[in-house]
Amino acid sequence: MSRYILQRLGMLLLILLGVLVITFVISRVLPGSAVEMMLGARPTEEQIAAVREQLGLDRSMPEQLLLYIGDTLRGEFGTSLLTKRPVLVEIAERFPATLELVFFSLILVVCAGIPMGVSAALHKNSTSDYAARSVSALGAAMPTFIVAMILQLVFSGWLGVLPLQGRIDGLIQLDYEFPTVTGFYTVDSLLAGQWAAFKSCLLHLIMPVLALSLSALAIIMRITRGMMIEALGEEFIMTLRAYGLSPRKVNYGYALKAALIPLLTVIGMTFGYMLGLSVVVEYVFDWPGIGGFMVGAIVRSDYPAVMGVTLVLASSYLIANLIVDLLHFAADPRLR
Amino acid sequence: MSEAAVLPKGRFAGAFERVRGNAAFFVGVVVFGLIILVAVFAPLIATHDPLKIDFTAKLAAPSTAHLFGTDELGRDIFSRVVYGARTSLTIGLIVTVLSALIGTPFGLVAGYFGGRIEWAIMRMMDVFIAFPPLLLPIAITAAVGQGLYEAMLALTVSFFPWYARIVHGEAKRISGQLFVKSARAQGFSNLRIMFRHVLPNAWIPAIIQASMDFGYTILAAASLSFIGIGAKEPDLEWGLMVALSRSKFLDYWWVALVPGLAIFLTVFAVNLIGDGVNDMLDPKGDSK
Numbered sequence: 288m289s290r291y292i293l294q295r296l297g298m299l300l301l302i303l304l305g306v307l308v309i310t311f312v313i314s315r316v317l318p319g320s321a322v323e324m325m326l327g328a329r330p331t332e333e334q335i336a337a338v339r340e341q342l343g344l345d346r347s348m349p350e351q352l353l354l355y356i357g358d359t360l361r362g363e364f365g366t367s368l369l370t371k372r373p374v375l376v377e378i379a380e381r382f383p384a385t386l387e388l389v390f391f392s393l394i395l396v397v398c399a400g401i402p403m404g405v406s407a408a409l410h411k412n413s414t415s416d417y418a419a420r421s422v423s424a425l426g427a428a429m430p431t432f433i434v435a436m437i438l439q440l441v442f443s444g445w446l447g448v449l450p451l452q453g454r455i456d457g458l459i460q461l462d463y464e465f466p467t468v469t470g471f472y473t474v475d476s477l478l479a480g481q482w483a484a485f486k487s488c489l490l491h492l493i494m495p496v497l498a499l500s501l502s503a504l505a506i507i508m509r510i511t512r513g514m515m516i517e518a519l520g521e522e523f524i525m526t527l528r529a530y531g532l533s534p535r536k537v538n539y540g541y542a543l544k545a546a547l548i549p550l551l552t553v554i555g556m557t558f559g560y561m562l563g564l565s566v567v568v569e570y571v572f573d574w575p576g577i578g579g580f581m582v583g584a585i586v587r588s589d590y591p592a593v594m595g596v597t598l599v600l601a602s603s604y605l606i607a608n609l610i611v612d613l614l615h616f617a618a619d620p621r622l623r
Numbered sequence: 624m625s626e627a628a629v630l631p632k633g634r635f636a637g638a639f640e641r642v643r644g645n646a647a648f649f650v651g652v653v654v655f656g657l658i659i660l661v662a663v664f665a666p667l668i669a670t671h672d673p674l675k676i677d678f679t680a681k682l683a684a685p686s687t688a689h690l691f692g693t694d695e696l697g698r699d700i701f702s703r704v705v706y707g708a709r710t711s712l713t714i715g716l717i718v719t720v721l722s723a724l725i726g727t728p729f730g731l732v733a734g735y736f737g738g739r740i741e742w743a744i745m746r747m748m749d750v751f752i753a754f755p756p757l758l759l760p761i762a763i764t765a766a767v768g769q770g771l772y773e774a775m776l777a778l779t780v781s782f783f784p785w786y787a788r789i790v791h792g793e794a795k796r797i798s799g800q801l802f803v804k805s806a807r808a809q810g811f812s813n814l815r816i817m818f819r820h821v822l823p824n825a826w827i828p829a830i831i832q833a834s835m836d837f838g839y840t841i842l843a844a845a846s847l848s849f850i851g852i853g854a855k856e857p858d859l860e861w862g863l864m865v866a867l868s869r870s871k872f873l874d875y876w877w878v879a880l881v882p883g884l885a886i887f888l889t890v891f892a893v894n895l896i897g898d899g900v901n902d903m904l905d906p907k908g909d910s911k
Contacts, residue, residue: 305750309759313766428891430842432849432865433883436872444873451873563755570850582850585765593765597758604755 291616299609304356306601311355314594315344359598365591369584374595378577382599383470384454385569385576389561390471391492392499396561397554400504404511405546408519409538419508426505431564435498435571442494449494452573456487495572499564503557510553511546518546548619555611559604645902651895658889662708671699673706674857682875691881694864695871700878704885706859711889714775715841719833721779726786727822727829733787734794734825735817745791748784756781757843764852771860774853778843782836786829793825827904834900838893845886861886 330338339345346354358365364374407419442449450456455472465479473492476484518524519542527537566578573579577596584592661668670690677697685692690701733744751759760777767773797803798821806816845862847853854860856867861882868878 301746302750302753305747306753309750309754310762313762424891424894428838428842428887428894430845430849430862430865430883430886430890432846432862433880433887436865436869436879436883440873440876444876559755563757566757566761567846567850581761582852585761585769585852588765590765593762597754597762600758601754605753 292613295609295612299605303602303605306598306605307356307359308352310594310597311352313597314590315351315355364595364598367584367589367592369587369589369592374591377580377592378595378599381575381577381580384472384574385562385565385578387471387473388492388495388499388568388574388576389558389565391473392496392503392561393554393558395496395500396503396507396557399500400507401511401547401550404508405515405543407508408512408515411516416512419512423505423509426501426503427509429501431498431502431567432571434501435494435568438494438498439571450487450491452571454488454491454575455484456491459484459487495568495574498571499561499568502564503561506560507553507557511550514546514549515542518542521545548615551611551615551618555608558607562600562604645899647895648899648902651892651899654888654892655896658708658892659712661705662712665706665709669699669702669705671702673698673703673859675699682871682878685877692875692877694868694878695875700864700881703859703864704861704882707861707864707882707885708889710771710854710858710860711841711845711886714771714778714844715837715893718775718778718782718840718844719837722782722836723786723829723833725779726783726788727790727826729783729787730790730792731794731817731822731825734791734796735798735813735821737795737798741791741795744787748787748791751781751784752788754781757846760843760847761850761852764847769852769855771848771854771858774844774847777847778840782840785836786832789828789832790825793828794821797821797824831901831904834897835894836897838890838897841886841890841893 344351362375364378366372367374367377370377403415403419403422407413407416410416438449439451443451463476463481463484465476465481465484468475468478472488473485476482476488519538521542524537524542527541528534532540565576566581568574569576569579570582577599581593581596583589584596675698677693679697680689680693681695681697683689683693683697689699691704692700694700694703729744729748733741754762759781760774763777763780764773767776794817803816803820806820811820844853845860845865848858848860848862849866851866854863856863864882865879868875872879
């Protein structure tokens with residue numbers, strides 16, 4: 288067990304190192320150099336030299352890479368060119384918003400997608416199977432930004448029942464203050480007993496969560512259905528049936544259990560998928576997370592900010608995958 | 624030499640019987656075929672010049688003069704969406720083909736040689752795959768600049784490792800088989816064995832992957848354009864058309880919805896075809 292964990296941790300560090308090399312190449316080696324970005328149009332020779340020295344661009348490539356990795360690991364992501372504040376501070380302020388959005392979406396996708404996939408597999412070609420497959424086909428082909436905009440049009444524009452964008456109503460946030468504990472507005476407002484603020488947060492969450500969930504729901508439903516069908520075809524299931532166990536016990540007690548373990552990996556993948564897609568959703572709903580921040584940073588050529596967000600999102604995904612693998616290892620005796 | 628050609632035929636045997644009766648696949652083929660026709664004959668189908676600005680007719684509702692209305696610059700939405708088919712199909716095709724062409728040799732070499740070469744190549748691919756989807760293309764466009772070609776490059780860089788991974792698995796399995804060993808014993812060069820004996824048996828999963836990826840590529844490219852880092856004015860790209868309409872979207876929703884539904888229809892049809900191809904070529908499909 289401990290050997291597996293060590294091996295897995297070693298692999299994580301190696302991949303993380305690789306990720307750092309890629310972000311290094313993107314930010315330092317590719318054209319459209321960082322110097323240009325930091326100085327804007329027509330810098331003087333001295334300015335260029337100063338910035339080159341500041342970034343360490345006058346040193347050799349391997350030296351630069353080592354310096355970059357050292358800085359990044361110490362949490363020095365540089366200063367945002369746009370806000371003139373440390374990138375790490377900017378990210379720390381916004382990351383909870385992204386996590387809250389992804390977290391609620393993941394709960395929805397897992398709680399709705401897995402039962403729907405299982406039911407579709409148990410009743411192949413029934414109404415629920417066709418319903419699941421239709422939702423799946425729709426979700427896989429519908430651009431997330433269109434889903435988001437249709438939600439906005441219907442629930443804000445036409446019905447007027449949900450707020451168009453943002454994370455909380457500005458006035459309510461002022462009137463019903465709550466301290467930051469977890470960074471999740473829903474949790475923090477509840478902890479402070481500010482019901483009006485809590486309600487506002489929930490209402491603001493509904494559309495972004497739905498938009499972020501639809502395509503992930505499609506994926507997870509489809510995979511669950513496939514895995515469940517595969518599990519139902521296994522020989523031990525036939526044996527159990529032959530022993531005369533009730534279909535209920537065979538389906539939910541054994542087949543579902545066999546299908547759920549590999550599904551852990553799928554849930555990990557879905558988390559990563561949503562982290563990536565959250566950039567688009569945050570952009571549409573003006574959600575104050577790091578994805579929306581990143582889009583703004585790209586358009587304004589704020590390099591350090593873009594690379595900081597990239598690193599944080601990629602590491603989150605790596606850590607999530609590590610947790611999933613360890614859970615998988617703990618849950619599946621065949622791996623030991 | 625001839626043994627290499629025998630196996631794939633076995634794979635295809637029965638493929639078309641399997642797909643017969645798959646109505647979804649045929650719906651996909653028909654719809655996608657129509658979209659290809661629209662793209663090819665765009666100049667004949669479009670009713671207006673897609674780039675012609677007409678401030679006297681801006682944000683017009685759908686009518687006989689403008690089938691789907693006009694955008695905020697008075698440009699005919701129907702004609703713009705018709706031309707947009709060219710862009711989206713081209714992006715999907717180029718990115719998918721390039722990713723497969725770049726990824727396949729990596730997987731082939733890793734699977735064939737094994738050992739340290741395999742380890743090095745596959746860990747490198749793991750690094751690319753470690754980025755959440757969309758994130759790597761976004762980061763790359765931040766560096767190389769924003770535009771249609773830059774977005775295509777960025778998407779290719781983030782997709783090719785998946786092909787390497789898939790081909791690697793197949794190539795590794797096949798490289799261990801007797802006919803490859805005997806080819807080695809006969810003194811054929813590694814290059815020749817890889818491309819003439821291993822590859823013809825290992826590329827089917829890459830084709831399946833490509834058919835499933837095509838739609839996702841179109842979606843990803845549209846998303847990049849939508850957030851402002853892909854296609855730029857005056858490119859005729861569906862995601863960009865949606866983005867341009869955003870400020871007045873709640874009042875003039877059809878301006879965004881028409882190109883949005885064009886993306887949906889194309890990806891939907893492509894996915895139906897992808898599923899059909901998967902059913903046809905995936906040998907595991909036999910057992911189900």
